[in-house]
Amino acid sequence: MHSSGFFLNDVAGFLGGYYTFLAIMNGIAAFLLWRKKDAPGWALVWSVFAGVMMILASLALSASKSMVPALPEAVRGLVNSLSGPVLYTLGTTALFTGLFVFRKFFVQPMVAWSVLNFTLLLLGLSMADENFAAIVMKPDNVPIVGLVYLLAFFTWVATKQAVVNDERIKQGLPVVEKVNDEKVLVWPDLVYTELICMVGVSALLLVWALFLPAPLEEPASSVKTPNPSKAPWYFLGLQEMLVYFDPWYAGVVLPSLVVFGLMAMPYLDFNKKGNGYYSIEERKFSYLVYQFGFFELWITLIILGTFLRGPNWNFFGPFEYWTPYKVEVLNNVDLPQMFWVQWLNQPLPRAPQDAGLLSQIGFIFLREAPGLLIMGVYLVALPPLMAVTIFRGFYAKMGFIRYMVMSNLMLLMLTLPLKMILRWTVNLKYIISIPEFSLNF
């Protein structure tokens, strides 16, 4: 669908306000920098940027197709044609890795501010696309945009302090939190802070409620199934996992494991350092595991499930129209099929017609032998193997039970990315496929 006049009329006001907001934001930043006198160059950069934003604001307010600032059609087309689950996952992984490795660079206020401005500008330019706006402006999707920026902001706040602390630890200095440990009275210091937070949150919530009406669709009808049917946004990571696993695993076992794993975490992390202050170097392992789980396996999947999955749960580029007629070829194959039919050129082992129950089960085991073997090695043989190799130190410190719980939780967590990779590379559908007992994995 191409941008119609109606659509531009609808967003023009919003975009005008949006760019004006960016201009004010950067104007204030420039003013503060200029007053502080140590970065006049940056003050100039941001005031020029603020000026450009004012121009964009007036262009946007024109509401005419030739004037409203937008990404060129060709760029949007290119983004649409390039994007897919594989590139999306690899791209976000690369992004997180880059941010982590070069964190000392990215925590610098001016770098962070530039990145913020860049993404906000990109968001504004994208909002002029009808298809993009249709999904992002859905009332229940707006919080996710907020979530992304809040997460980025607080990750910056935390990483900045961690970088400083790590540097201080290296030099043998006490961490900043330790320096700051004089006692103050709760009244007024804390009580007033809390009051101000409450007023701020109330104001924000009021503005949000005034400007964004809560959604109300047609009355419920159990015969009219919407396409796509989506769970509430905070569960869309789980719904996205259904692409790779059956509901019993993606919808029941994995979420239970997440809850159990989170509860077990304080008892598995035996590292005594990094308690009560921001630090990354002192607890790199737990840091990376948590960030991987939270950002890669939870947040990015929610974003994917919300913004990029359309009718029939097909993948759509950010500027693509959500047509229900998009067809994706599914040629995924089960492992037994691959093993017996494709590699050994045999039919799948099948019990004779009149076989008893035991013999039928025997044949199922034979048919599924490759998958069962792989999973057996993965879950049973790998933990002890790791205990004597890469996790030798861990094993010594944790003891048998704690080590086993940790290594199994980690391996189960990794089933998701591994299954994704197998799907993308060799079109694997199920490793184990026992429809007789509704057990597909």
Added chain:
Amino acid sequence: MAIGETIRNSQIWKSIFRHPMPLDRRNRIVVMLTNFFLHLHPVSIKKQGIALSFTWCMGGVTFFLFLVETVTGVLLMFYYRPTLEWAYNDILALRDVTSLGILRELHRWGAHAMVITTWLHMYRVFLTGSYKPPREFNWVIGVILLLLTLLLSFTGYLLPWDQLAIWAITVGSNMARATPILGYEGPGQQLLTIGGIDMITDGSDARFGLLGARFVGEETLNRFYVLHCIAIPLAAALLLAIHFWRVRKDGGISGPL
């Protein structure tokens, strides 16, 4: 000034606040010890423990949102009847007829915000390593609170009884159908067979227990309403009390030793 003085010297005022205004050190301590709402806090605290850059005030904001949800939720209950006949129409009327037109917005966006702030609070607790001894158990309570927050949001999502509501809940609760052994379509459900009779059917499995029916219908609406307005908030309130109690008993906000 004189009026203020008179009020503060009146018997009524003095019966409520048993000390002068908290303007000097002594009375700033006394106010923390004698006020029911403030006694949740200690009297004095390490400076870094209240630095916004350290706690982000996220636990506090989450709690505040919980209170906002309680108040707006009670007001919404005045207008809303959880039956197939009325649920949708009541929400419609709330938008089109009732004054105070943003009540539903405040409640809905407050709920979304609470999910987000809970995640951020948990993220902060992780990043400062505050789940480490002696605070392990408070982290566990936190995980349960997270679960309750999500369940509150999820059960509330059904109540407007529009297309968005029932299909989101249908998709979400379909998972329960696949619960191993206890779900009608779950792996190993065949195992629970007694004397040739299948114990796990679509009328007795985990999903049925959740929905109170074979599909999302009036029984589900009633069930989710009760969970949303009574059961889960009570459980959350209890756990919140324990959570705050433990923050104090575990030595206050964490900090380097």
